[in-house]
Amino acid sequence: MQVQDFEKLFQDRIDKEVKIEPKDWMPEAYRKTNIRQISQHAHSEIVGMLPEGNWISRAPSLKRKAILLAKVQDEAGHGLYLYSAAETLGMSRDEMINDLHSGKAKYSSIFNYPSLTWADMGAIGWLVDGAAILNQVMLCRTSYGPYARAMVRICKEESFHQRQGFESLLVLSQGTEEQKEMCQDAINRWWWPSLMMFGPKDSESTNSDQSMKWKIKRKTNDELRQQFVDMIAEQIKVLGMTLPDPDLKWNEKRMHYDFGAINWEEFWNVVKGNGPCNKQRLEARRKAHEEGQWVREAAMAFSNKQKVKASAA
Numbered sequence: 001m002q003v004q005d006f007e008k009l010f011q012d013r014i015d016k017e018v019k020i021e022p023k024d025w026m027p028e029a030y031r032k033t034n035i036r037q038i039s040q041h042a043h044s045e046i047v048g049m050l051p052e053g054n055w056i057s058r059a060p061s062l063k064r065k066a067i068l069l070a071k072v073q074d075e076a077g078h079g080l081y082l083y084s085a086a087e088t089l090g091m092s093r094d095e096m097i098n099d100l101h102s103g104k105a106k107y108s109s110i111f112n113y114p115s116l117t118w119a120d121m122g123a124i125g126w127l128v129d130g131a132a133i134l135n136q137v138m139l140c141r142t143s144y145g146p147y148a149r150a151m152v153r154i155c156k157e158e159s160f161h162q163r164q165g166f167e168s169l170l171v172l173s174q175g176t177e178e179q180k181e182m183c184q185d186a187i188n189r190w191w192w193p194s195l196m197m198f199g200p201k202d203s204e205s206t207n208s209d210q211s212m213k214w215k216i217k218r219k220t221n222d223e224l225r226q227q228f229v230d231m232i233a234e235q236i237k238v239l240g241m242t243l244p245d246p247d248l249k250w251n252e253k254r255m256h257y258d259f260g261a262i263n264w265e266e267f268w269n270v271v272k273g274n275g276p277c278n279k280q281r282l283e284a285r286r287k288a289h290e291e292g293q294w295v296r297e298a299a300m301a302f303s304n305k306q307k308v309k310a311s312a313a
């Protein structure tokens, strides 16, 4: 059979909603784009622990601390599921991590913004996890089997993350004047970067067309972004707060909210490594990796010992 025949059979399977599994034939570009997306997703979960990790020791109560700690641990677990899913496509975890540390691999722009106050923990849970969920619910049906299955588990945890964020902001929104201001300020700072999480607008999205054909993505960046705006524009009413967008308005004709222009220059600047915290985030990850070297060595030594024992038995 010619390559074109394989490609046709492959596309037929995708069109029939049959999942692609690690040992199946796949076009090299399908493998590469999945490695790119899944590893970037994994890096985002791991780097994404940093803005919230910053507040674990300063949470205002034991209850809040336990919730935040559990959430940050969940993100670590998500990163590990996703690295495992990407490894099934033939790239080693070491290579992926080297690419993150060298700045070659991307991770979500959102984690390059600072978490300045306690209210940021609520805003991250509500807005950042809220945006992540919409994207990830779609990915539960992505065409690559190991990625889709990882997403099912991840989504269950993400919905708890979003709820705890909303509830934390709800408490602040009903508190003192100072707490209300802190709540509004956090929403103001996280709103626009959250909209950027969905990626460039469709007309600028280099990967979307092919990823939609291969059903890696099921909805475009702009479709998901609109879904997010429609959801949050309603939820904010419960908080009695406002979104920092004078152009946000229900459009009866479109049956969607209209919203203002996103600052794409800021987005690309952050993606290229020049956001407020890019350098700090990568330094923190490199340091954690170096400091964990002895743990990896000890684990390898233990595993080798077990293998020797097993072969002697």
Ligand code: FAQ
Residues within 6 Å of the ligand: 036, 037, 040, 041, 042, 044, 045, 048, 049, 075, 106, 107, 108, 109, 110, 124, 128, 129, 132, 135, 196, 197, 198, 199, 200, 204, 205, 206, 207, 208, 211, 217, 221, 271
């Ligand atoms: N940041 O052609 P497209 C989370 C890049 S998880 C940085 O549209 P694509 C959980 C893109 O890579 C959040 N770069 O790309 C959590 C591409 O460059 P490349 C992460 C971005 O892949 C919560 C170029 O721009 N979620 O938050 C961004 O078709 C709280 C052109 O873009 C995922 O990764 C961005 N925002 O669509 C953790 C979900 N957007 O690679 C802790 C999986 C785009 O060609 C605390 N990923 N770029 O050099 C996806 O669904 C997709 O990759 C998109 C982008 C939708 C992000």
